[in-house]
Amino acid sequence: MYSVRVVIHIDFDYFFAQVEERENPRIKGKPVVVCVYSGRSEDSGVVSTANYEAREHGVNSGIPIAFAKRKLKSVHAVFLPVNHTLYDIVSERIMGIIRKYSDKFEQAGVDEAYIEVIGRSGESFEKARELAEKLKEEIFTKERITCSIGIGPNKLVAKIAAGRQKPNGLTTVTPEAAEKFLSPLPVRELIGVGRKTERVLHSIGIKTIGDLASYGKDKLTGVFGSSLGLYLHNSAIGVDKSPVEERRKSESVSRISTLKEDTRDIDEIGKVVESLAEEVHRNVVEEQGLMFKSVSLMAVMDDLSIASRSQTFRNPTGSVEAVKKTVKVLLRQFLDQEPDHLVRRVGVKISNLIEVSGQRMLPEFA
DNA sequence: GTATGCTTTCGGC
DNA sequence: TTACGGCCGAAAGCATAC
Known part of the structure; x- marks a missing residue:
């Protein structure tokens, strides 16, 4: 051992x-x-x-x-x-x-x-x-x-x-x-430290990983809670138990494409979204043989701001109709909720991927 | 209060 | 003149459960 x-x-x-x-x-x-x-x-x-x-x-x-x-x-x-x-x-x-x-x-x-x-x-x-x-x-x-x-x-x-x-x-x-x-490196180098966490760390005088290491485990868990606090402390002293292990190719599959011109015409966008839905479905279900629980719609607006909407099903599915139907519903909702911008780019993502234990799926369920 | 899980946004490449 | 993808996983924010 x-x-x-x-x-x-x-x-x-x-x-x-x-x-x-x-x-x-x-x-x-x-x-x-x-x-x-x-x-x-x-x-x-x-x-x-x-x-x-x-x-x-x-x-x-x-x-x-x-x-x-x-x-x-x-x-x-x-x-x-x-x-x-x-x-x-x-x-x-x-x-x-x-x-x-x-x-x-x-x-x-x-x-x-x-x-x-x-x-x-x-x-x-x-x-x-x-x-x-x-x-x-x-x-x-x-x-x-x-x-x-x-x-x-x-x-x-x-x-x-x-x-x-x-x-x-x-x-x-x-x-x-x-x-x-x-120790001399900025805390931002650590996985788990994004913009927000970095700001909190800076506010208590922690700039480098060395500062983080000497801050003390207990004080750190006091600020961030036992889970994140302990994680940060261990990272700072160079401790990481996460295993090297083979993983599934990816946790999610998405396709995004840029529209010919900025628009909010639901039929125009709908056509693109539908073909993206078919593409991600083909990749996940037909090529990788997986099922999924979540479907997301992503959009980049004309001012390059980004927004997304998603839905998670109670049970895994492999149905292409479920993807198409869900993204269309999300698109309609989304356009209602974002009345001020045109859409520049639009994307579809499938996540929460589930292995289907060896069984080949019947075509009627795919 | 902390953990967990879901949704949305951020950010690296 | 001011330009601007397509992915992915991490981070953040929130709701709910214990």
């Missing part, structure tokens, strides 16, 4: 743009910008991922494409549309390599994974580092993709470690070093 775990977090560097560089090495060295074009006009849309050359010019994820083009006007930059099919294939191949190095494996998104390597590294962080070096090398040799790796005693420390040296980095934090490693 090992009491010390060795957890490795692997994060593929600027993944989408790096895959594009790999597919066409001639673009390497130039700024590469992978874009999501919305189709509304020539350059409408945003930047998904940019390589480091583009980032030097201030081009980062999420900025409008037109903005990025302006910033890169004077240099020879490459703008490409996203190609998710390609990135998924490359991701799966790399995940396959990572899995070979692991005793426990957990994928965390398309470009991230955790592994636990206890048996192979014999509790030695030195050995884990050698393993990680080999892993990086195999990924690069076979797939021509670099990644940044963090090694730590748990997922929390490994993940933060991986973020310290990018791109193509490798950072090891031993259990003894964990607390000192975390």
Whole structure:
């Protein structure tokens, strides 16, 4: 029985743009910008991922494409549309390599994974580092993709470690070093600390993870309650017992699309919503063989404000009609409740996914 | 008072 | 002129239960 775990977090560097560089090495060295074009006009849309050359010019994820083009006007930059099919294939191949190095494996998104390597590294962080070096090398040799790796005693420390040296980095934090490693970092780096919690922490003089660690467990539970308080205290001292475990591909499936123009015409929006409903249903029920309990409608208004409405059923269902009917009801409600804005983008989400124990569903119930 | 579960919003990539 | 995706899980806010 090992009491010390060795957890490795692997994060593929600027993944989408790096895959594009790999597919066409001639673009390497130039700024590469992978874009999501919305189709509304020539350059409408945003930047998904940019390589480091583009980032030097201030081009980062999420900025409008037109903005990025302006910033890169004077240099020879490459703008490409996203190609998710390609990135998924490359991701799966790399995940396959990572899995070979692991005793426990957990994928965390398309470009991230955790592994636990206890048996192979014999509790030695030195050995884990050698393993990680080999892993990086195999990924690069076979797939021509670099990644940044963090090694730590748990997922929390490994993940933060991986973020310290990018791109193509490798950072090891031993259990003894964990607390000192975390202590200067801002509390916001911890999972569980969002804007609101950060503000509360700041108000009681806690800015860094070190401040949090020395604040005292009891005082902390006094402020945040025993559950969150204890969680924060443990995180601050580098303690995280959450297991590395294989998980379902995702907890929810959603599709969103940008309307041809801003509108509040319920029939116009309804048509789009219906086809999104069919898409998410196909993915969840037909492709993944799951049932679900919740259906949500999401909307982005003309001022880019975001709103959503959802409904949870008492029992799981696999019915496409249930999805279509629910989103239409939610859409009608939503338009009544938001009289002041036009709708720019609209989306449908299915969540609360339920495994259907091996049984194939009868078509009449699907 | 705290835990739990649901809904909505936030924020990272 | 000022530009603006598509996902996902985390965080926050609230209601209810114990």
